[in-house]
Amino acid sequence: xxxxxxxxxIMIDFIKYHEDNPHIWKAFVKYSLIAKYKRGFKKxxxxxxxxxxxxxxxxxxxxxYKVSNNFRPDYARKMMEEFPEFEGFFRVRGLKANRIxxx
Numbered sequence: 001x002x003x004x005x006x007x008x009x010i011m012i013d014f015i016k017y018h019e020d021n022p023h024i025w026k027a028f029v030k031y032s033l034i035a036k037y038k039r040g041f042k043k044x045x046x047x048x049x050x051x052x053x054x055x056x057x058x059x060x061x062x063x064x065y066k067v068s069n070n071f072r073p074d075y076a077r078k079m080m081e082e083f084p085e086f087e088g089f090f091r092v093r094g095l096k097a098n099r100i101x102x103x
Contacts, residue, residue, distance in 0.1 A: 014074045024067060027053045028075045029083075036089060046076035046090045 018025060031052050035044040054067045076090035 014071050017068060017071055018074075023057070024053065025075065025078070027057065028079060032079050032083075032086065032089070036086065041089075043089055043091065046072045046079075046092075049075075 028046075028049055031049045032044070035041045035049070050067055050069065050072050057067065073092050076092050080086045080088070080090060080092075
């Protein structure tokens, strides 16, 4: 039961963060595309993408830290799901909790 509560909590947190901060997803897509197609990387780090977003963003965010580290793997998985050509581009670990797919 505790694992189910954790899974639900993570899902809710990501959904809320994603809905409250659409500019994070747009930036993640932008910098992922640049890394793959402009810079020619075959693999890249979601952590690096988030650091680039953190460095370049001056957009107000609902998160007091502007860019939350908590959802890096969720955005990497979302990118690989929504853009099939990115399958395997980001290294992600196996899920400790099943996380929801966000459309």
